[in-house]
Amino acid sequence: MAEPPTFFADGVMEATVRHGVARLTLAVQDGSGKPAPTGLLVVPLAQLPTLAGSITRLLREVETKAREAQAQQKPEQAEALPEAPAAFRFEG
Numbered sequence: 869m870a871e872p873p874t875f876f877a878d879g880v881m882e883a884t885v886r887h888g889v890a891r892l893t894l895a896v897q898d899g900s901g902k903p904a905p906t907g908l909l910v911v912p913l914a915q916l917p918t919l920a921g922s923i924t925r926l927l928r929e930v931e932t933k934a935r936e937a938q939a940q941q942k943p944e945q946a947e948a949l950p951e952a953p954a955a956f957r958f959e960g
Contacts, residue, residue: 875907888913 877894881903884891890911895903911919 873907875909877906879903881905885913890916 875894876896878897879895881893881895882891883893890913892909892911893905894907894909896906898904
């Protein structure tokens with residue numbers, strides 16, 4: 869099976885709902901800091917809560933791992949914000 873396309877996004881440029889379908893224009897900042905479209909995420913409105921829930925669970929997992937990493941640091945290093953692990957798998 870072919871790899872699905874990969875889109876990098878650091879924001880949402882526009883979000884609309886029409887005919888029961890949510891359309892989110894994903895964006896990246898261009899060289900001048902302005903948003904530029906990078907892809908279109910199209911989700912049936914009935915599935916939007918499931919998708920949002922999965923993203924929320926992923927965020928919570930990242931926050932938990934960052935707190936665990938911070939707790940393992942030496943006290944003098946704990947002042948700086950810890951970075952989340954470089955990679956881990958989340959099955960939503």
